[in-house]
Amino acid sequence: MRLENVRLRYGRGGPWVLRGVTARLDPGEVAVALGRNGAGKSTLLQLCAGVLRPVRGRVVDRPRHVGWVPERFPADQPFTVTRYLTAMGRVAGLGRADADRAVDRWTDRLGLIPFRGVRLPDLSKGTAQKVGLAQAMLRTPGLLVLDEPWEGLDSAARGLVPELIDEVLADGGAVLVSDHRGETVRLPGARHWTVADGLVTEETTTGDPAVAVAVVEVAVPAARVAGTVARLRADGHHVLRVREPTVPPASAAASPPPAPAAASPPPVPPSAGEPAGGPARSGRTGEVAR
């Protein structure tokens, strides 16, 4: 997704909140929007999620399915948790059975089963926030946008947020999250966007030149490239490049087909210091540096 010279103000004649933002977020990437109160982080996130439209400029290549978690979940609707989530699943384009399955899965995952029959206005702030997370995940989003998602969550539930983010990244999605509490230390591979004076600047980490860097080549099945790259980035590694898949040699082509993915060894070595053994066959190779 790209923001091209995006400008936004609330109302004609009002001050420009964003005045020419150009930024790009690719699949498998997570960016954290930082900035002082009122700088325009929520505005930026709403533009990326498609909740707001730019007054000038444009947002292009936004993934079709966007999960949007506002800072405050609007819990003033007279539905039970189950009814609300099922309706949201349907709005996201799921059929009835798929919506029911997704609601079962995410209420279980987020510890919401005891609250399924509770009406939204009767939920605590933290539980309502979890319902907000669940509705964004019912249909795996190509872009997940989270506005201060840790607000209102207890310490046990706060750990869920990076888990959901990892899941979206592993599926090849992108994530944009705002944070003023420093919670994104839990996302060590994230890009950092600073919102100030109506513009977004990216902090580039050049690394400490005194620290030696090792390059590890990793071979993975082609179908797992996006998830592997996402996980490596989420773990704080610097992925240098991804090479195109190699064609197996003729002798290998005549040999039995490779084992199914489920039986394959894990694509990422258990330690970044251990290169995966053997040459690439039908996978892509990449290099990763810490």
Ligand SMILES: Nc1ncnc2c1ncn2[C@@H]1O[C@H](COP(=O)(O)OP(=O)(O)OP(=O)(O)O)[C@@H](O)[C@H]1O
């Ligand atoms: N609906 C609105 N109508 C008018 N002005 C708005 C609206 N929403 C936000 N603003 C103004 O736009 C500016 C940016 O607000 P925004 O909520 O995007 O900042 P923020 O960085 O997310 O702040 P915070 O960290 O406090 O949530 C602020 O001056 C705010 O008052």
